[in-house]
Amino acid sequence: MTTGVRRRMGVEERRQQLIGVALELFARRSPDEVSIDEIAAAAGISRPLVYHYFPGKLSLYEAALKRASEDLAGRFAEPREGPLGARLLRVMRRYFDFVDEHGPGFSALMRGGPAVGSSTTNALIDSVRQAAYEQILSHLGVSEPPARLELVVRSWISLAESTALIWLDGRRVPREELQLQLVEDFGALLAVSAAHDEEMAGLLRPLLGREPGDGPFADLVTRLVGLAS
């Protein structure tokens, strides 16, 4: 008797379904190129009904971005156990998983997508960057970062963003290499700053001292010594 009868969804359930459908479409093509008609068809509802749940494409886009932002920020969470380099490498793998899953949507957003300049969009992007920043400080065990540490961490976050964006444009370098390299880049940028500032050196020495001989930082030093010889 119920075969073919579509169960009616509640408002919040339908909104969540539409967000999921939109994210799936944005993962294959830039949000600019995805119409409300397509989203309606993929969700199996009419175009006017989409507008019943979201007053316009921008509001659906922002809701999708909000879910994606929470998803990404959630992937930064990493237990405070074991060597720092290995922790950061696990986070980088999950970061590239996310970038891989959301390719065109991620590119469009970061390069200036349909909602660019909207204060909601900017606030969501900033909230993800801030979540990354706070996670890193917490793993470093620093609650009041000196200006130079803040600068290294925040500028490395932007390096990780641009590395992911450039990777997406053609995927010409294996992502495993870039994940490891970003971990090593983080150590390298910290080292450059520490080379000029005693406070940074004082922060870095005990951290590196606890890294194991088979971790990414030791691996980098070994490779660099090989490169120099």
Next chain:
Amino acid sequence: MTTGVRRRMGVEERRQQLIGVALELFARRSPDEVSIDEIAAAAGISRPLVYHYFPGKLSLYEAALKRASEDLAGRFAEPREGPLGARLLRVMRRYFDFVDEHGPGFSALMRGGPAVGSSTTNALIDSVRQAAYEQILSHLGVSEPPARLELVVRSWISLAESTALIWLDGRRVPREELQLQLVEDFGALLAVSAAHDEEMAGLLRPLLGREPGDGPFADLVTRLVGLAS
């Protein structure tokens, strides 16, 4: 007889004057906070006359951004003489001069200013990044960059942008330190990539081999050795 008589300016001359006045105001306060009335007053003309030369604030903003972009791209030009590290350090000084001179305007633009998302604005920002990228490749003597070199150069450019933006927010680290550090960061990111890839190592070895003992790269290595001991 001519005292107090204001010479009439030609159209192009007046446009250039208004662009200059706007850039001066944007150097002290965010473009969002600068009104056409203020620009008119600073230029000594009426508000309607400003609209005669620029149909709206966006078109004046875009014209100002165009001049600033050309100014910045011009500062990347550096003679192909002497060690690479010293050349890049001179460019970094001029880059921070520019950032220093255009503080609030630069921040507003890069963080999402009044014209963000406008295709003109995005194209201008991209043209400056592309100019930086091409200058660096030309100094490296590379015409067909492998994917890994493109990745290092482009992601370093974004590192330089975010470093300048974070510096502007409080200026808590001396800019001289950051200028030198960005040069060293460039070497460090190249080295990390070269540590994983033979082609990059082959590019980097002869470049570093030509760097003098008193240049920024040798300075960094000396400092890092001191840090490690």
